[in-house]
Amino acid sequence: MTFDIIRAGRAILHVTDLEKSRAFYDALGFVETASDDSHIFFRGLEEHNHHSLLLKKADEPAVEVISYKVRSDQDLEELATMFEKQGSEIKWMEAGSQEAVGRSLRVQDVSGLPLEFYAEMEPAERMIQKYHHHKGAKVQRIDHFNCMIPDVEKAYNYYLDTFGFACSEYTIGEKDHIWAAWLHRKPSVHDVAFMNGYGPRLHHIGFWLKDPMNIIDGCDSLASLGYGPAIERGPGRHGLSNALFLYLRDPDGHRIELYNGDYLTSDPDFKPVRWDLDDPMRQTFWGHQAPDCWFEEASDVLDVHTSKKISGIEPKLKKQKPTFVT
Amino acid sequence: MTFDIIRAGRAILHVTDLEKSRAFYDALGFVETASDDSHIFFRGLEEHNHHSLLLKKADEPAVEVISYKVRSDQDLEELATMFEKQGSEIKWMEAGSQEAVGRSLRVQDVSGLPLEFYAEMEPAERMIQKYHHHKGAKVQRIDHFNCMIPDVEKAYNYYLDTFGFACSEYTIGEKDHIWAAWLHRKPSVHDVAFMNGYGPRLHHIGFWLKDPMNIIDGCDSLASLGYGPAIERGPGRHGLSNALFLYLRDPDGHRIELYNGDYLTSDPDFKPVRWDLDDPMRQTFWGHQAPDCWFEEASDVLDVHTSKKISGIEPKLKKQKPTFVT
Amino acid sequence: MTFDIIRAGRAILHVTDLEKSRAFYDALGFVETASDDSHIFFRGLEEHNHHSLLLKKADEPAVEVISYKVRSDQDLEELATMFEKQGSEIKWMEAGSQEAVGRSLRVQDVSGLPLEFYAEMEPAERMIQKYHHHKGAKVQRIDHFNCMIPDVEKAYNYYLDTFGFACSEYTIGEKDHIWAAWLHRKPSVHDVAFMNGYGPRLHHIGFWLKDPMNIIDGCDSLASLGYGPAIERGPGRHGLSNALFLYLRDPDGHRIELYNGDYLTSDPDFKPVRWDLDDPMRQTFWGHQAPDCWFEEASDVLDVHTSKKISGIEPKLKKQKPTFVT
Amino acid sequence: MTFDIIRAGRAILHVTDLEKSRAFYDALGFVETASDDSHIFFRGLEEHNHHSLLLKKADEPAVEVISYKVRSDQDLEELATMFEKQGSEIKWMEAGSQEAVGRSLRVQDVSGLPLEFYAEMEPAERMIQKYHHHKGAKVQRIDHFNCMIPDVEKAYNYYLDTFGFACSEYTIGEKDHIWAAWLHRKPSVHDVAFMNGYGPRLHHIGFWLKDPMNIIDGCDSLASLGYGPAIERGPGRHGLSNALFLYLRDPDGHRIELYNGDYLTSDPDFKPVRWDLDDPMRQTFWGHQAPDCWFEEASDVLDVHTSKKISGIEPKLKKQKPTFVT
CATH class of the missing domain: 3.10.180.10 (2,3-Dihydroxybiphenyl 1,2-Dioxygenase, domain 1)
Structure with a gap:
């Protein structure tokens, strides 16, 4: 590979009531980095970057993207080239179009999941040793x-x-x-x-x-x-x-x-x-x-191009949960 | 009252397979004080007396008694006098008739539960600071x-x-x-x-x-x-x-x-x-x-006099479990 | 005995800076029940009564009393009678003279420690299941x-x-x-x-x-x-x-x-x-x-009658701490 | 870099009394994979390889090597080439010369520490879910x-x-x-x-x-x-x-x-x-x-070539521990 995916980085969830969601995630112990009328950015206590969970106000609950952090901007280029070779339609989110995140690349993966790759995110204060703020x-x-x-x-x-x-x-x-x-x-x-x-x-x-x-x-x-x-x-x-x-x-x-x-x-x-x-x-x-x-x-989950819901299909394996034999 | 019930003291359970039961309670971390072909005596890690759980080999699972420790032998006398006044038939288990326990008094309580009262039990080593033996x-x-x-x-x-x-x-x-x-x-x-x-x-x-x-x-x-x-x-x-x-x-x-x-x-x-x-x-x-x-x-549970199972009756309140309304 | 001492109940500490003390005990997770310019009343999370720690503003740090809860007001009378028989000078703190506490009896104990006995204290909300307020x-x-x-x-x-x-x-x-x-x-x-x-x-x-x-x-x-x-x-x-x-x-x-x-x-x-x-x-x-x-x-510690510090004396046993031999 | 050091892998300690050491590390909860008259191989509960701590019987306590796992045998070659270019004398430990470990490369590092690099180690059962064997x-x-x-x-x-x-x-x-x-x-x-x-x-x-x-x-x-x-x-x-x-x-x-x-x-x-x-x-x-x-x-620590103790030298910075100012 000519690119390096570092780790699961963030998710963007559509939620219908920001205040209800804020109260819930705050109760869990998330730290709110920033928010406006239609967004709340949450991070965990040891995270040194802006957010790992972004809630967006929407009419219906859905997953906009799940995002992976890559090593550098160059990795985004390499990923884009590869997706295009494979015939996948990509979408660039230019730097500045999303708060706190550099340029990102979006694509529907092999299963139809909405993926995003980014290399840069603004830093945020790590709360790991601010123990008196730890809760939930x-x-x-x-x-x-x-x-x-x-x-x-x-x-x-x-x-x-x-x-x-x-x-x-x-x-x-x-x-x-x-x-x-x-x-x-x-x-x-x-x-x-x-x-x-x-x-x-x-x-x-x-x-x-x-x-x-x-x-x-x-x-x-x-x-x-x-x-x-x-x-x-x-x-x-x-x-x-x-x-x-x-x-x-x-x-x-x-x-x-x-x-x-x-x-x-x-x-x-x-x-x-x-x-x-x-x-x-x-x-x-x-x-x-x-x-x-x-x-x-x-x-x-949503289509990264149309923002419409992706239609589901039935799984190849019939069994959808284990049979417990005790 | 002229007697002093100290605390829940021990239970005697009838079990059908001593080895299976031994393995189970041992896995939980109980300490075995003593045993023979038809009994196992278990105690907890901080207990300073011989046992709090006595398993007896029997054909059918049942509860022989649940036992309370009282302050002194005199308290047993006072309890006996009171039960007799109330018309409850008592049963004395003389000292020596049960391993590790002094004289005890048995009676069916107001609900038909088989109770036992005892004042004395042989001591046993407290394992509270033998941490390397703590398990399960x-x-x-x-x-x-x-x-x-x-x-x-x-x-x-x-x-x-x-x-x-x-x-x-x-x-x-x-x-x-x-x-x-x-x-x-x-x-x-x-x-x-x-x-x-x-x-x-x-x-x-x-x-x-x-x-x-x-x-x-x-x-x-x-x-x-x-x-x-x-x-x-x-x-x-x-x-x-x-x-x-x-x-x-x-x-x-x-x-x-x-x-x-x-x-x-x-x-x-x-x-x-x-x-x-x-x-x-x-x-x-x-x-x-x-x-x-x-x-x-x-x-x-058993009858303290006949050792037969006590017949159950239906409860006075009809509801036998909560209705969850969520 | 004709009285029943239930348990260690509260302590009254003299402190020189209420705000500094408030910050410290709050950090530990105490709940403040009440306070005024010269007092702060703290309780623990499971306590159902008004306070177990009372801080009083004073010029010098000291212990005013350590207090035991007794079963009833009658027990206070019995204690008073006994102390007087023994020649100990007692001090009654009448109901109303101390916030949240009924009538109390103070005395210097056999070692010169300032003791207090009380039977009644105002209740306070138990915070035991208000887990989201637990901290420190x-x-x-x-x-x-x-x-x-x-x-x-x-x-x-x-x-x-x-x-x-x-x-x-x-x-x-x-x-x-x-x-x-x-x-x-x-x-x-x-x-x-x-x-x-x-x-x-x-x-x-x-x-x-x-x-x-x-x-x-x-x-x-x-x-x-x-x-x-x-x-x-x-x-x-x-x-x-x-x-x-x-x-x-x-x-x-x-x-x-x-x-x-x-x-x-x-x-x-x-x-x-x-x-x-x-x-x-x-x-x-x-x-x-x-x-x-x-x-x-x-x-x-203070004298319950004069509120002056009790003079200390040297201990009977010479060794004031263990000798570690390793 | 043309090599990939994965992680700290194992240490080899010289100890003077194997039985005393066995008892100590066993008490800590280490799992013994193997041993003979002059070696004990210990691993942790989640480790899927043979050992992470090797004790060797010796006349004097010392550190024989601290070892890093690399990605593959090829990485060992690359490291060897690099060390030789840098003028560091290397030592190959051929496969079979050490129990449970493939070919390894030893060298004194820039500070004189005895390093070892290896790519392969025999697997061992992971005890991570054998909870009843976890102790210490x-x-x-x-x-x-x-x-x-x-x-x-x-x-x-x-x-x-x-x-x-x-x-x-x-x-x-x-x-x-x-x-x-x-x-x-x-x-x-x-x-x-x-x-x-x-x-x-x-x-x-x-x-x-x-x-x-x-x-x-x-x-x-x-x-x-x-x-x-x-x-x-x-x-x-x-x-x-x-x-x-x-x-x-x-x-x-x-x-x-x-x-x-x-x-x-x-x-x-x-x-x-x-x-x-x-x-x-x-x-x-x-x-x-x-x-x-x-x-x-x-x-x-020992010299990887002579097995003699490395002479220490005084540090460049004079302060050898913090000054606590409270």
């Missing part, structure tokens, strides 16, 4: 995107061969096909995961916490603010990825994962971990079933 | 019994008026009747709780943990030993009692609560906390519903 | 007083025989004399501890935390607010009492212990734990030496 | 080496320019010279740190823990096994790196850091954090002074 679940940083798509193997191959991702863990479904895969650029379990399902849709954005107690404190703090019903699943431990997790639904139904755990995947000889879809310890190491809504509901 | 969920000590009974108000009145318990929290059901109550002798939230339901049955025995992380470490450790399916509910926070909880089912289906949280209830002017049955934060502060089995299943 | 070290409740006095055995005997305290742990110094003792009314390790030293002085007030992470979060939060120099000792584990501790000096030098750990001491047959003064695991289980200031400095 | 401080993986060297700026420049490390944080001493620097290849705070001091010596090896509670549990567990005196410093928080730390001395005096915290340093535009040597929050965010031995004592 003390969200540290963006970690990954999880996407439901109809053809996981196609995306898997593309992200490994073309984007240079590596696979940390994967799940096998019918006839030995890949049902889900966890792929990374930074040496953690993932920057992006793909799950077999109706899509393309964004299943959740994962934010990393420094400590298991942040999950418990986060639950307590959310509940005492009245956000108990926003807790969809957890706390629990995923067998897959070994993450201690909590899944929340924001006021528009966008799903947020609070995530602690992970491990180092720096080594080229690391062997991806294989799981069977119906292994009861895969989804939840502690043995709980996820609620159906967790497998069925996800956020719609 | 690091169970510290017995905390309370939770019982399903058909007439909570009757038991509530009896335990307050006759046994000298105080109420820390309670739940109101139909027509302002008490649906559940948390009662204590030691100044914690409870030594015993009563819930409206088919009974008398023992819903669970609560063991106290020193630290929220013990719940998470306990789940991980249990799951990696294959006990994931034994986790019935949690981790979660009860609104009622403010406990961080985990409910487990032992190999015979007896329910164990691992419990962290609690607060001091020493003051005579402490006002009991009132909850409405359908308050969604009562059962689970974080908003999850308990599974139906948690409301329906419980352990049968 | 999340102080839960007052736990104990620790006092340096010249004759520990005399106080030990008096508190056991006359006040009805029980001993949980003690330290033996020269010629088998008691060098320090931990005494309780509520069934925890202590409501009061006595250490051999120049006095009578108040060594520290202990506040209980629910969780070891509150110590770490408290350190981080205090340090990021600039209170790093206020941390005198810890975090560490006491062998004695098994407490995870942090010692802080408030802006006037009063010492506060943040305390997590403890165990249940409800049983009349609990055997007090004996330690030798020079056992290296006694003071700090993890092997660190306490700084000299911890053994030497303490708060002066 | 639950050591997860090797994180970094910290070295005392006489000329930090020289090493800093060499590691950045020649090895391709990036700087996350640094400390400024006299006349704006770099007194210490934290350098990384994997996107964490560091794979190696250099401190101004008599050397070259190895100050400590840092191992990463997943959770702050592992530090507390580790202290308790070590102390109850009698290793209290092995705890040299901490627990505490470094301002620099934001790590929660515990420093231990193994039976030969080699220093081990248990380390939790860290943050992601993946971004090329991350600005290194600058600290002044005398900033009291740099060394210990919570305000404690490190003991003198922490600044003065370190492990001797």
Whole structure:
């Protein structure tokens, strides 16, 4: 590859009520960097750049883009050239057209997901040692995107061969096909995961916490603010990825994962971990079933050119969730 | 009162396979004080006496007794006199008839629960600072019994008026009747709780943990030993009692609560906390519903005289679990 | 005894700058119930009464009283009668003379410490489940007083025989004399501890935390607010009492212990734990030496009648701190 | 660069008593992969390769090498070529000459430290989800080496320019010279740190823990096994790196850091954090002074060719530890 994708960088979510969303993400412990009548920019406590979550006021909830940070502006050029060779229509967002972000490149990926690549973002104060401002679940940083798509193997191959991702863990479904895969650029379990399902849709954005107690404190703090019903699943431990997790639904139904755990995947000889879809310890190491809504509901994504919703299609593998055999 | 009930002291559970039970309670972090072909005596890490959980080999799972420690042998005499005055048939277990326990007094309580009172138990080494032996969920000590009974108000009145318990929290059901109550002798939230339901049955025995992380470490450790399916509910926070909880089912289906949280209830002017049955934060502060089995299943209890199972009766209040309105 | 001392209830500290003190105790996570130009009333998160720490503006730092809650007003009468029989001069503080507290009885104890007994205090909202207001070290409740006095055995005997305290742990110094003792009314390790030293002085007030992470979060939060120099000792584990501790000096030098750990001491047959003064695991289980200031400095106490400082005297046992032999 | 150094990989320590060392590292929670009469191979719980710590029986304690994993065997060739061009004498350790490791390249670095580079190591079972085997401080993986060297700026420049490390944080001493620097290849705070001091010596090896509670549990567990005196410093928080730390001395005096915290340093535009040597929050965010031995004592290192101890020299910057001004 002639470009270097660094990591999952930010997501842009369309939300219908900025104040409701502000209250929710503030309760989680996000830091607000800036806002105006139609935008709120949030960052985590250790992030040294302007934002990792951008909320935009809109009529309908949707995902505008999921964005990856690349090494330099030159990498954007290389990506653009490659996409054009492949026949993908790209869209340049020129510097100045978006607050706090340099020139960016947008494209619909192999699954129809709206991607964005950028090299530069304005810095912001790191709050990592301003401990007296830490609150809620003390969200540290963006970690990954999880996407439901109809053809996981196609995306898997593309992200490994073309984007240079590596696979940390994967799940096998019918006839030995890949049902889900966890792929990374930074040496953690993932920057992006793909799950077999109706899509393309964004299943959740994962934010990393420094400590298991942040999950418990986060639950307590959310509940005492009245956000108990926003807790969809957890706390629990995923067998897959070994993450201690909590899944929340924001006021528009966008799903947020609070995530602690992970491990180092720096080594080229690391062997991806294989799981069977119906292994009861895969989804939840502690043995709980996820609620159906967790497998069925996800956020719609937009076309980067038309800003219309992308129509979903049915997944190639029929099984849309594990069968628990106990 | 002329007697002083100190605290919930021990429970005797009948189990059908001692080895299976040993493996389970050992995984939880209990310390085995002694055992023979038909008994295992377990204690928690901070306990200075012989056991708080006695497992007996039997053909069927059941609860033989739940036992309270009283101040002195004289208190046993006073209790015996009182029960006889009230027309309750008592049973003395003479010193030497039970391992490690002095003379004890058994009786069926106002709800038909098999109670035992004892003043003396052999000491055992406290493991509280033998940290390198702590494992699993690091169970510290017995905390309370939770019982399903058909007439909570009757038991509530009896335990307050006759046994000298105080109420820390309670739940109101139909027509302002008490649906559940948390009662204590030691100044914690409870030594015993009563819930409206088919009974008398023992819903669970609560063991106290020193630290929220013990719940998470306990789940991980249990799951990696294959006990994931034994986790019935949690981790979660009860609104009622403010406990961080985990409910487990032992190999015979007896329910164990691992419990962290609690607060001091020493003051005579402490006002009991009132909850409405359908308050969604009562059962689970974080908003999850308990599974139906948690409301329906419980352990049968024995007659202290015949050792036969006590027949249950339907509860006075019709509602057997909360209606969640979200 | 014809009276019932419930527990350590509150302390009244004289401080020289209310605003500096407010900032410090607020950083620790105390809740301010009320204040005026010369008083601030603080309570912990689980406390259901008005305050457990009262700061009074004064020219010099000092301890006005350490106060115990008793069961009822009748207990105050019984105590008064007993003190008068013993020849101790008592002082009644009539209801209305102190904010939020009913009638109280003050007396200099056997060591010259200024004691107060009260039965009634106005209630206050419990913040235990207002988790979004928890911050700093999340102080839960007052736990104990620790006092340096010249004759520990005399106080030990008096508190056991006359006040009805029980001993949980003690330290033996020269010629088998008691060098320090931990005494309780509520069934925890202590409501009061006595250490051999120049006095009578108040060594520290202990506040209980629910969780070891509150110590770490408290350190981080205090340090990021600039209170790093206020941390005198810890975090560490006491062998004695098994407490995870942090010692802080408030802006006037009063010492506060943040305390997590403890165990249940409800049983009349609990055997007090004996330690030798020079056992290296006694003071700090993890092997660190306490700084000299911890053994030497303490708060002066006042005469309940004259409000003048009580003159200290040298301790009976010569050794004023352990000798570490490694 | 034409080579890719992945991360700090392993250290080889000479120890004088294998059994004493085994007991110590076992107590910390290391997993023993293999051993014979003169070697013990230890790995952390999440490590998928054979070992990260190799103890060798020897007459005197010393550091044989600190080793970095590179991407492939080809990278070893490239490194060898470069060292030879620079005039550094290299030493090849052929495959088979060391247990579990492929061919490796050894060289004395710019400061005289004994480095080793390897691409291949035999795999080993990851214990990350064998939670019931986790114990002690639950050591997860090797994180970094910290070295005392006489000329930090020289090493800093060499590691950045020649090895391709990036700087996350640094400390400024006299006349704006770099007194210490934290350098990384994997996107964490560091794979190696250099401190101004008599050397070259190895100050400590840092191992990463997943959770702050592992530090507390580790202290308790070590102390109850009698290793209290092995705890040299901490627990505490470094301002620099934001790590929660515990420093231990193994039976030969080699220093081990248990380390939790860290943050992601993946971004090329991350600005290194600058600290002044005398900033009291740099060394210990919570305000404690490190003991003198922490600044003065370190492990001797060997010549990769002669296996003799490298003679140390005095550091260029005179100040060998901070002056605390409070």
